[in-house]
Amino acid sequence: MPTKKTRILIAKPGLDGHDRGAKFIARALRDEGYEVIYSGIRQTPEAIARTAIQEDVDFIGLSLLSGAHRELFPRVAELLRQGGAEEIKIIAGGIIPEEDIPFLKDHGILAVFGPGTSIKEIVDFLASQGHPPYQGKD
Amino acid sequence: MDLIAGVLAGETRAVARAISLIEDREPEAEALIDALYPHTGRALVLGVTGSPGSGKSSLVDRLIERERRAGRTAAVVAVDPSSPFTGGAILGDRLRMQSHAADPGVFIRSMASRGSLGGVAAATADAVKVLDAAGYPTIFLETIGVGQTEIKVVELSDIVLLVLMPGAGDEIQALKAGVMEIGDIFVINKRDLGGADKLREEVEYVLSFKNPQGDGPANPIVMASALRDEGIEELASAAADYRARLAENGGLVHRRRLRTERELEGALTRRLHELLDVHLDFSRQIHGWVDRLLRKSARPYALIDEQIRNFLKEARP
Numbered sequence: 001m002p003t004k005k006t007r008i009l010i011a012k013p014g015l016d017g018h019d020r021g022a023k024f025i026a027r028a029l030r031d032e033g034y035e036v037i038y039s040g041i042r043q044t045p046e047a048i049a050r051t052a053i054q055e056d057v058d059f060i061g062l063s064l065l066s067g068a069h070r071e072l073f074p075r076v077a078e079l080l081r082q083g084g085a086e087e088i089k090i091i092a093g094g095i096i097p098e099e100d101i102p103f104l105k106d107h108g109i110l111a112v113f114g115p116g117t118s119i120k121e122i123v124d125f126l127a128s129q130g131h132p133p134y135q136g137k138d
Numbered sequence: 139m140d141l142i143a144g145v146l147a148g149e150t151r152a153v154a155r156a157i158s159l160i161e162d163r164e165p166e167a168e169a170l171i172d173a174l175y176p177h178t179g180r181a182l183v184l185g186v187t188g189s190p191g192s193g194k195s196s197l198v199d200r201l202i203e204r205e206r207r208a209g210r211t212a213a214v215v216a217v218d219p220s221s222p223f224t225g226g227a228i229l230g231d232r233l234r235m236q237s238h239a240a241d242p243g244v245f246i247r248s249m250a251s252r253g254s255l256g257g258v259a260a261a262t263a264d265a266v267k268v269l270d271a272a273g274y275p276t277i278f279l280e281t282i283g284v285g286q287t288e289i290k291v292v293e294l295s296d297i298v299l300l301v302l303m304p305g306a307g308d309e310i311q312a313l314k315a316g317v318m319e320i321g322d323i324f325v326i327n328k329r330d331l332g333g334a335d336k337l338r339e340e341v342e343y344v345l346s347f348k349n350p351q352g353d354g355p356a357n358p359i360v361m362a363s364a365l366r367d368e369g370i371e372e373l374a375s376a377a378a379d380y381r382a383r384l385a386e387n388g389g390l391v392h393r394r395r396l397r398t399e400r401e402l403e404g405a406l407t408r409r410l411h412e413l414l415d416v417h418l419d420f421s422r423q424i425h426g427w428v429d430r431l432l433r434k435s436a437r438p439y440a441l442i443d444e445q446i447r448n449f450l451k452e453a454r455p
Contacts, residue, residue, distance in 0.1 A: 004162045030226035040233045047239035056154040134225045
C-alpha cells in the first residue's frame with residue numbers, strides 16, 4: 001500500500017545567520033507530520049536546488065532576513081527549472097517587504113509568509129496544494 | 139521506463155525519484171528494483187553507526203571529501219527517526235555534509251525511519267540498490283544514533299564503522315552486549331578530548347572477549363577527529379584493508395549472501411502480510427477475532443487454523 005509523505009526542505013540562503021525562525025518552522029512542521037529536511041544557514045542557491053532535487057522534496061521553504069531575496073529566491077527557482085525539477089514548489093518566509101511579493105510571485109515563488117504567520121496558515125496552505133498533514137501512524 | 143535508464147545513467151533526478159517511489163511504497167517500485175537488480179553488487183556499502191552526537195555525519199563528510207579528492211563519486215543514505223506520534227521527522231544529518239551540497243559527484247539522501255526499528259528504514263536496503271545501480275562506488279549508510287538494539291545496519295553493510303566518543307562514561311560497558319558486536323572498525327572520534335586513550339583501552343578490553351569465530355578479521359581501532367580532519371586517512375585505509383581481508387577470507391561473499399537472505403525473508407513476509415489483507419481483510423477482521431478470544435468463544439490456535447484454511451481457500455486461483 002502506498003504511503004506517500006510530504007517532504008519539505010527548509011533552507012536559508014544568503015549571509016544572515018538568524019535561523020531561529022527556520023528551526024521553529026522545521027519543528028512545527030515535523031509536529032504536523034511532515035518530513036522536514038533542514039540544511040542550515042548560508043546555503044547558496046546552487047546547494048539548495050541540488051539538495052531539493054536529491055531529497056526529492058515537494059516544497060522548499062526559504063527563509064531570509066538579509067534583504068537579498070530578490071536575487072536569491074528567483075535564482076533557486078531558475079536552478080530547479082534547469083535541473084528538470086520545476087514541480088518542486090517554493091514558499092518563502094522571513095522579512096520580505098510587501099512590495100516585493102508580486103515580483104517574487106512572478107519569479108517562481110508560490111507564496112510568501114511574513115513574520116507572525118501561524119503554523120495553521122502554513123499547514124492550510126500546504127493542504128490547499130494537495131499536501132495535508134500526514135494522517136495515521138507509521 | 140525511462141526512470142530505469144535514468145538511474146543506470148546516474149542521473150540525479152532519476153535516482154532521487156526512484157528512492158521516493160521505494161519510500162512511498164508505490165506499486166511500480168518493485169518492478170524498478172527488479173530491473174536494476176542485475177546492476178547491483180558493485181558498490182562498497184559502509185555502514186556508519188554509533189551513539190547520538192558521536193560525530194557520524196561529520197566523519198562521513200570527511201570521508202566523502204577524501205573520495206572526491208581521489209576523483210571518485212560517493213553517495214550517502216542518512217536515517218533519522220520519525221516521530222511515533224505524528225509520523226513527522228526532522229532530517230538534519232545533511233547539516234554536517236552541506237559542503238558537498240553543490241557537488242554533482244556527491245548524492246546525499248535523508249531518510250526518515252517511518253516506524254522501522256533497527257536504526258534504518260524499511261526502504262533503506264532498496265535505496266542502497268538504486269545508488270549501487272547508479273554507479274556510486276562507495277555508499278555510506280548512516281544510521282539513527284544507536285542505543286543497544288539499532289543494529290540492523292549490519293545486515294545492509296559490507297563493513298560497519300562504529301563511532302564512539304570519549305566522555306560517554308561507562309557507556310561502553312552498556313554497549314558491549316549489543317552494539318560492540320556489530321562494529322568491524324572502531325572509530326574513536328573527538329580524539330582531542332580528554333579520555334580518548336582510556337576509551338581506546340576499554341574498547342581493546344571489550345574486544346578481547348569477542349568471539350574469534352566470527353567471519354571478520356581482527357577489528358582495527360582508529361583514533362580520529364572529524365572536526366580537525368585528523369585520522370581520516372588512517373580510517374580510510376583501515377576500511378580498505380579490512381575490505382581486502384574480508385574479500386580474501388570469503389567474509390564479503392558470506393555477508394552479502396546473508397544480506398540477500400534477510401532481505402528476501404523480509405520482503406516475502408511483507409508480501410504475505412499484504413495478502414492477508416487481500417484475502418482475509420485482516421486489518422478489519424482482526425478486531426472481531428480479538429472479541430471472540432476475549433469472550434473465550436474461540437481459542438487462539440484453533441482460530442488461526444480456521445483462518446489459514448480460509449486464506450488458502452481464498453488465495454487459490
